[in-house]
Amino acid sequence: MRRPLIAGNWKMNGTKADAAELVRGIVAGVSGMQKTDVAVCPPFPYLYLVEELLQGTAIGWGSQDVSCEDGGAFTGQVSAAMLKDFGCRYAIVGHSERRQLNGETDGVIARKYAQAVANGLVPILCVGETLEEREQGKTEEVVAKHIDGVLNLEGVDAYAHGVVAYEPVWAIGTGVTATPAQAQEVHAFLRERIAKKSKEIAKGLRILYGGSMKPGNAAELIGQPDIDGGLIGGASLNAADFVAICQAGEDNA
Numbered sequence: 302m303r304r305p306l307i308a309g310n311w312k313m314n315g316t317k318a319d320a321a322e323l324v325r326g327i328v329a330g331v332s333g334m335q336k337t338d339v340a341v342c343p344p345f346p347y348l349y350l351v352e353e354l355l356q357g358t359a360i361g362w363g364s365q366d367v368s369c370e371d372g373g374a375f376t377g378q379v380s381a382a383m384l385k386d387f388g389c390r391y392a393i394v395g396h397s398e399r400r401q402l403n404g405e406t407d408g409v410i411a412r413k414y415a416q417a418v419a420n421g422l423v424p425i426l427c428v429g430e431t432l433e434e435r436e437q438g439k440t441e442e443v444v445a446k447h448i449d450g451v452l453n454l455e456g457v458d459a460y461a462h463g464v465v466a467y468e469p470v471w472a473i474g475t476g477v478t479a480t481p482a483q484a485q486e487v488h489a490f491l492r493e494r495i496a497k498k499s500k501e502i503a504k505g506l507r508i509l510y511g512g513s514m515k516p517g518n519a520a521e522l523i524g525q526p527d528i529d530g531g532l533i534g535g536a537s538l539n540a541a542d543f544v545a546i547c548q549a550g551e552d553n554a
């Protein structure tokens with residue numbers, strides 16, 4: 302029913318040569334897969350190269366961020382229209398690293414989400430709690446707030462055009478993964494939150510898990526009823542690992 306999506310978030314890693322090698326490895330590795338959507342999100346400067354290498358393949362590409370503005374005097378920012386111009390299908394918004402290090406608020410993130418949708422991109426909205434918030438029993442409160450930013454600005458229909466990624470901050474880049482049961486519990490909560498506004502949109506919404514997903518744990522995570530794929534950081538920088546995670550998506554489709 303929901304097609305798995307495996308997306309690689311390369312973050313600020315690699316050279317142009319690394320990007321080309323990685324993309325070639327992924328193209329070769331996933332060529333036979335038909336039931337899973339695969340995407341890579343390179344740093345902005347490599348989008349042109351990735352577009353050149355992936356054009357005509359089934360693999361999509363996207364950005365790691367997008368401006369909340371249309372265009373104009375916004376030094377250093379990249380608009381959704383520009384990303385579309387480079388063939389992007391996806392734009393990650395609200396990654397915890399941007400929330401924490403760049404001070405992005407739910408309001409700004411909702412505007413980024415809206416910009417992506419208005420320009421024909423699929424936003425991948427990241428939500429997730431810190432370790433401290435989890436230990437204080439605030440996980441649901443925190444992820445609800447992250448989800449509600451978009452609901453408040455754009456209404457539930459916006460979730461018919463996007464993807465959500467549950468990424469517990471304590472699991473990102475730490476090697477500590479949420480257990481399948483822990484992740485499933487939050488995914489079900491997120492889907493239920495959307496279902497309160499629209500059952501149909503909630504049913505169709507893809508909710509990815511992110512946070513130290515690797516070949517060794519991907520199948521069990523993606524096998525959970527409300528986990529529809531993964532947003533992969535570290536393991537997406539290695540073609541063989543990323544392809545193995547895509548295969549887990551394919552096997553669960």
Ligand code: PGA
Pocket residue numbers: 310468472473474475476511512513514532533534535536
């Ligand atoms: P990780 O990162 O797979 O390295 O934990 C995931 C992410 O930040 O999207």
